[in-house]
Amino acid sequence: MSTSTQGEFHIPPGLTPELMQWLRTQMAAGVPAPSLLQSMRTAGWAEHLARRALALPEEGELPFPFAAAKAASGPAVSIEKSATGVPEPDLKTDPCSIKVGDREVHVLTSLSNPRVVVFGNLLSDAECDALIAEAKPRMQRSLTVDNQSGGEALNQDRTSNGMFFQRGENEVIRALEERIARLLNWPLENGEGLQVLHYLPGAEYKPHYDYFAPNEPGTPTILRRGGQRVGTLVMYLNEPTRGGATTFPDVGLQVVPRKGNAVFFSYDRPDPATKSLHGGAPVLEGEKWIATKWLREREFK
Structure with a gap:
């Protein structure tokens, strides 16, 4: 199967343009990869295809469709552990x-x-x-x-x-x-x-x-x-x-x-x-x- 294209981005073999568009939309909204992978499993996608769509490619590159999401809305949200070592909302500035x-x-x-x-x-x-x-x-x-x-x-x-x-x-x-x-x-x-x-x-x-x-x-x-x-x-x-x-x-x-x-x-x-x-x-x-x-x-x- 030849690799199709959508704009300047290459769609990995075995995946549809519709799925890749959905992934771009989800990533633009800040949904993390583990949640997307679980959603694809639930929907019946084969594990290897789901991981192909979400896996990181060559060193330093963003995978498709994450590159498109980043270009459209800036860096995807990355949730790191709080500095306290336990979950903690950011209340340092006394926000309402x-x-x-x-x-x-x-x-x-x-x-x-x-x-x-x-x-x-x-x-x-x-x-x-x-x-x-x-x-x-x-x-x-x-x-x-x-x-x-x-x-x-x-x-x-x-x-x-x-x-x-x-x-x-x-x-x-x-x-x-x-x-x-x-x-x-x-x-x-x-x-x-x-x-x-x-x-x-x-x-x-x-x-x-x-x-x-x-x-x-x-x-x-x-x-x-x-x-x-x-x-x-x-x-x-x-x-x-x-x-x-x-x-x-x-x-x-x-x-x-x-x-x-x-x-x-x-x-x-x-x-x-x-x-x-x-x-x-x-x-x-x-x-x-x-x-x-x-x-x-x-x-x-």
Whole structure:
């Protein structure tokens, strides 16, 4: 098969002009290569063709279609780890909001110890509704990580239903994950898949830590997938009538659920001294839907 051309750029053999145009558009919008690769896999593209479209060519060159994207919109966004060694929004200039590509996220509350930041306007109403609709058919009784075995187990402290999306599973999730990576200055690939949880009246998640206890027998198995958890982002997809706050008992903080808002907290070591103890207070009236993104030290696999 001869290599076709589109303008001055050569299309790799086996790939269509339509796909390459889509890739140019996605890269111009700042979507990272790992997310694009996952999207192509989901759509049924052969692995070797997807990688041919995304792989770096000769030394120092940008691959097609990244060169076109760069020419059209400047350098693609590269998410590096924050200088603090844990996920951290850029609040050095005390901004009231942070631009994260496709959205302007409001900074509502910031606490240093523990490190807690409450964000507004992280998700649109439509995105919240879409996540709930996609998650509903897949809900099951929530499990927790079992530090004894390294697997999952039923925990009486957690009385919600939940499910996990694959990273980059659909368009809404891809856009949200890119937004989170920009907001928290943490590589997209270091995030676990998004978990959606549903709490009915009386349901709760008693105070707990999100890091993995270092001395438990199952922890080495858990850490092989990406190291320790170092940050958590809880996003509110709706508003219960009463109850359902995210609580931080060590500092007496309660974050009330507001649709589209989120609370972020980080922990630089697996130790109670981080004051990252938190819980989901019982829903007293109505129901609560949240989406949680856990962030790891390294790429999560």
